[in-house]
Amino acid sequence: MSSAEVIGALRRLCGLERVTVGAGEAVGRALDCAERGGLGLADALHLAQARECEAFVTFDKRFARKAKGAIDAVPIRLG
Numbered sequence: 286m287s288s289a290e291v292i293g294a295l296r297r298l299c300g301l302e303r304v305t306v307g308a309g310e311a312v313g314r315a316l317d318c319a320e321r322g323g324l325g326l327a328d329a330l331h332l333a334q335a336r337e338c339e340a341f342v343t344f345d346k347r348f349a350r351k352a353k354g355a356i357d358a359v360p361i362r363l364g
Contacts, residue, residue, distance in 0.1 A: 295316060296316060299312060311336065312333070316329075321355075332359055336356065338359070340362045341361050343364060
């Protein structure tokens, strides 16, 4: 499946009446970010869950470059 197909399937799954999604807002932001491209879904979810944090610290320079400004201005710092 393509990335777009996976994201669409996850959106439909999350929208089902009997499905409860923990951290639903973060999942929604992560799906939006992954849909725009640049970050994979797992990276986007980690970043989305850090929204309320002072910063997201990583040793991954490539991730830091891609993540800058991706989700609600979570500050990205290299450790």
